Amino acid sequence: MRLTEVKTQRAFEAISSQITERIRRGDLRAGDRLPNERELAQAFAVSRHAVREALRSMESVGLLHLRKGATGGVFVSGGRPEAVAEAMRGMFYVGGISLAELTEARLEIETAVLRLVCGRLDEAGLALLEDNVAAAERATEAGDNGAKVTLNIRFHELLATLTGNTVLVVVMKALLDILREFAQRVGPVTEMDVIASRRRLLRHLRAGRQDSAVAELVRSLRAVHRHYLGALKGRGAAAPGMPGP
Amino acid sequence: MRLTEVKTQRAFEAISSQITERIRRGDLRAGDRLPNERELAQAFAVSRHAVREALRSMESVGLLHLRKGATGGVFVSGGRPEAVAEAMRGMFYVGGISLAELTEARLEIETAVLRLVCGRLDEAGLALLEDNVAAAERATEAGDNGAKVTLNIRFHELLATLTGNTVLVVVMKALLDILREFAQRVGPVTEMDVIASRRRLLRHLRAGRQDSAVAELVRSLRAVHRHYLGALKGRGAAAPGMPGP
Amino acid sequence: MRLTEVKTQRAFEAISSQITERIRRGDLRAGDRLPNERELAQAFAVSRHAVREALRSMESVGLLHLRKGATGGVFVSGGRPEAVAEAMRGMFYVGGISLAELTEARLEIETAVLRLVCGRLDEAGLALLEDNVAAAERATEAGDNGAKVTLNIRFHELLATLTGNTVLVVVMKALLDILREFAQRVGPVTEMDVIASRRRLLRHLRAGRQDSAVAELVRSLRAVHRHYLGALKGRGAAAPGMPGP
Amino acid sequence: MRLTEVKTQRAFEAISSQITERIRRGDLRAGDRLPNERELAQAFAVSRHAVREALRSMESVGLLHLRKGATGGVFVSGGRPEAVAEAMRGMFYVGGISLAELTEARLEIETAVLRLVCGRLDEAGLALLEDNVAAAERATEAGDNGAKVTLNIRFHELLATLTGNTVLVVVMKALLDILREFAQRVGPVTEMDVIASRRRLLRHLRAGRQDSAVAELVRSLRAVHRHYLGALKGRGAAAPGMPGP
DNA sequence: GTGGTCTAGACCACT
DNA sequence: GTGGTCTAGACCACT
Incomplete structure (x- = not known):
């Protein structure tokens, strides 16, 4: 039997x-x-x-x-995108996802996002991005680091939103959600001018130069991620686990 | 106030x-x-x-x-990747994610995955992929559709795993998890020879022809996705909600 | 943990x-x-x-x-001093404040009040106090016990008011508020002549003899408090809880 | 009618x-x-x-x-002493109690408290006070301002507790509760050595020198209150209302 | 010994 | 009036 x-x-x-x-x-x-x-x-x-x-x-x-x-x-429910973010966060806290993997995945996915956006961007979308950069510039000048970080992250969310693809939005938000904590604690990237990079990116987008836009984004993200990874290493410990408050 | x-x-x-x-x-x-x-x-x-x-x-x-x-x-916990998949599934069931968005996101992300893999693939990795295709071929010849679907999905998971990036693995699994249900119900793609396409893809990989590999993958995924979308339309209803058992 | x-x-x-x-x-x-x-x-x-x-x-x-x-x-609100009194009353009803503690605290605080008043008392203030005593005398002669009690308590409130310090006024009122119930039910103190004591107190105040004034007040309050405590004991029970109506 | x-x-x-x-x-x-x-x-x-x-x-x-x-x-309820404190706080926020009145009332009441304590203090009570001062000294040396403020306020509460009179405890706590906010924001008094003053006070208490003890307390409280009032004036506005966070 | 399950009954909150 | 939230304390099932 x-x-x-x-x-x-x-x-x-x-x-x-x-x-x-x-x-x-x-x-x-x-x-x-x-x-x-x-x-x-x-x-x-x-x-x-x-x-x-x-x-x-x-x-x-x-x-x-x-x-x-x-x-x-x-x-x-009508959907709860944060659930994805929370589960991803759990993977980061305890599941052996390293910051290096996180930033690499983010780079790849955001690059794909940007390529999609290039083909669909209209004037209204461009305006949203430009408004964001202008606001970030004001925050930078005012020395308001909190607002600056929030606006910078918002820029990446905006890009995802402009694909019109909810899956990409949800995934990007999940990744940015984890990276936000780093951004807030690690402080601003000093080795590059984020605003200037954004401006160049937008010019490329407006002119339809997809490859240049992607290159600009990649360069910028690489700098930011180096910054995070350097900060983490500086702290010595804590490959898993986030920097304390 | x-x-x-x-x-x-x-x-x-x-x-x-x-x-x-x-x-x-x-x-x-x-x-x-x-x-x-x-x-x-x-x-x-x-x-x-x-x-x-x-x-x-x-x-x-x-x-x-x-x-x-x-x-x-x-x-x-030491991490539970299915949690991400479950949350994503919830978004698909009730949160307004359409199959079209899902397949588009999958195409973009898997393309990025493949590019990463191209730069890191060693002989052992190639062997894994080839074994998978061989097994799928046997299942096809044997007319074992269940095994065939499982092996085909396993091929895409393998690709993700070969990036060595857990985040990409988790995201891909979440997407494949939802698509699996379609694959099992919709039946085999008839308008193309999946095994032949895989073989071409592997040849490109072995020869280091990244762009050709990507092109082959894209062509293949597009066909599969058309197949899913067509099947869904055929059923008339249910953009949200899955076909019943 | x-x-x-x-x-x-x-x-x-x-x-x-x-x-x-x-x-x-x-x-x-x-x-x-x-x-x-x-x-x-x-x-x-x-x-x-x-x-x-x-x-x-x-x-x-x-x-x-x-x-x-x-x-x-x-x-x-522009302030509601009774709120303090009500909260204090709650402490007396259910919070384990005994009558002995209440009277002791009152003695100490009113002594401090009187000392403050000594340094600030002007003719108008003295007149208020004298008017009060005169009215109390008339009520006593008329046998109007209710009015007498009210006026006696009013005397102590007046003292507090003459400090010009709202905090002391509020605290004193809170304590007097609770003691009023006792005064009304226990009936007049018989072992001393309250009016005569008040008159002596006022003479000391007018002459600026602070220590004599304080001594007179203390003597008077002690007698009254003994009276309350004796009445309470006579009833046997109810350290917490007030005598019924 | x-x-x-x-x-x-x-x-x-x-x-x-x-x-x-x-x-x-x-x-x-x-x-x-x-x-x-x-x-x-x-x-x-x-x-x-x-x-x-x-x-x-x-x-x-x-x-x-x-x-x-x-x-x-x-x-x-079995009593809620904080209710008195809350009501008193309300009087301070909106009811026209000024900081000057508050500190004056506190000075008077705490003086009365200290007098009562002098007559009842035993070895155990003295030990409690000495422990508190020792802890405050350590906090001061460690530069832990938060702990220092808490311990200093605790000293005054301890004094009230040692009277054994719940009414005085409740009233003192109400006043200290409001003053605590000032203490935390205004920062430490610099014009005097609080710890040294406490030590002198305790020596007087141990030796039974009531008047010297009171004098020491008064001197110390006057300095602290001047500090508060000066800080409030420095801010220009807000006689009613507390300094913002 | 620890998680899993269950019960009865009360406050908390919304319309 | 209806439904979610919380509690105390009990027994069951598993290792």
Whole structure:
């Protein structure tokens, strides 16, 4: 007799996979409301507690959304891009992703992003980028490092957004999310003029010179990443783990 | 008057952010064991239940791992790449990511992957790829469609792995994870000979012809993606939501 | 591992601390009008109910004042000294403050008050005190015990007021507020002539004999307090808790 | 016909005064549990909202305590000394209490406190004070200003505690609570050696020289208060309102 | 011994 | 009125 390994599924897992499957099949769509906790507990013949653990874990991966109050309840989420970022962050904290890998991946993906953008950029998109650079310049002159970092990261997010591709946006945001902490602690890159580089990049974009634009971006990112890696090494420790506050 | 939105923090969120922060700072590292649930509840001055919800959500994003039994306990995870895939999948199910975006992003990222690989490929890597293609060929001849799909997807994962960059591996796996379901249901691409295309790709790689390799990959992926998109359209509905089982 | 107690903030607390902070910083001053409840609810992104609870608790500690009607609204209070008295009363009812502690503290603080007053008393102030004593004498002769008690307590408040120091006024009022209940129920002190003692006190004050004035006050207060404590003991029970109506 | 002004009592006030009255009479004592919200609403024939507002305001003045969970409910509080401090703070923020009044009142009350302590101080109490001064000295040497401020304030609280009189403790804490913010922002007093002054004070206490002890305390407090008042004036604005963060 | 599950009951929040 | 959040304490299942 062939016996298959028994895999005890925890109660909450059985619940969450059942709900997930219904979402996957399209029976449940974004915005749909599930029965309340008490009813779910009854339907699954488990305690409310087990239901809550299941809902909680589905909430944390962005499939559900729990809302309190009279109009509250359990809803199928409309997507939670931060869930991807959080999971990626976990990989960085404990999963053996090094800063070097992170920056390399970012360089490759952002290069691809920029190539896509070149073919789709219109006047409105260019204006957004130019506004960002102008604001970053003002922040730099005002010595407002916090605003400067935020605006610089925003520039890269903008590029991703201009591809019109949500997947690339989500992935880029996840990577930038982790790099943001470095940027804020490591302080400004001194060996190059970021604003001037951005200006050159925008000129290339406006003129449709894709290869020059990519080259400019690569040069700039390489400098920034060298800066991060140097700072990390300077601290000696902590290949895994981020610099403390 | 400037008033900011009130954000009440739930107990389990306060707990998980406190633990996450200690992981981020490097105080807790992969493999470390946390106090048990009862002790955590006492330390945080909350119920065990609140602790469990926090642990559960951290487990689902891949930061912790819970193990039952006498030698069990709560451990800092060594990374859970599937967490990224799950979160991405959530975005696809409910978050408005279309198949078109998914395939476009995949094309761009895999192209970048291939370029990286070209510069680093050694004999061992090439052998792995060739073995994969050989096995896929046998599966095709044997008419074993399941094995064929698995091996084809494995080919793309192999490419990512050969970059040596975990971030790219994780991202590619997340994308392939979603595409796998399509591949299995849509059936084999008929308008092209995948095995032949792979062979050409490997020849280019072996000869160091990066641009030709990329061109071959792009051509192949475009065909596959057209195939998926066509199948989806054929079904009429369900831009969001996957075809049922 | 160092873990700190989790403190979840309730919605109404988040609201009240945000408004309190703006008052503390001086952004909001006495008399200023806040947006109405509906607007506040919108600004904080909570229900009107949560806003009301926050406003209510701030009203009860004397930071806000809610006024009904067409010209009504939520206003920053100009101070509510009774709030201190109420909180102190709470400590007496349930917080383990004994009558003995209360009377001791009162003796010490009122002594300090009298010393301050000695240095600042002018003719107008003396006249106020003398008027009070005269009125108390008339009430005593008329056998109007209620008026007598009120006027006697008023005498002590007057002393505090004559320091010109609001803090001392508020603290003294808080203590007298609690003692008033005793005075009204315990009935008049019989072992001494309060009016005569007051007259001596005023003569010392007029003559600038600070130490004699203080001695007279102390003697008088001690007698009264003995009276209270004796009455309480007579009832047997209720160190905490007040004698019933 | 004599008509008395109509005073519409709001629903929540009627509720809270009814409960307060029962506490005052001793029917309800610290630790007692009240019926739950729904039952109270029914008993008072009002909405649960009105009940909640009443409970909330009684919680903020320290008469009740609300606890969540299975063993939760509405309980008569065992006293909340911070309620007095909060109310006093409100008076300072908006009620026209000036820093000058605050420091004067503190000087008077703490002087009275010290006099009381002189008559009751035992070896254990002296040891507590000496330990505090020693710790403050270490913090000063280590340049840890935060710890220094905390320890210095703690010294004054200790003095109050050593009177054994809860009223004085509560009042002193209320005053110190407001002064703490100044101490932290204004920075250390430079014109005098606080530690040396404390040492002299303790020597006087140990030797039973009450007047010298008081004189030393007064001198020290005057210097500190001058420091605060000078800093406030330096800022130009904000007699009401505290210096911003 | 530790995570997993369960129960009953209460506050918290929203409309 | 409805539903989410939290609590205390118990037993079960696994190693």
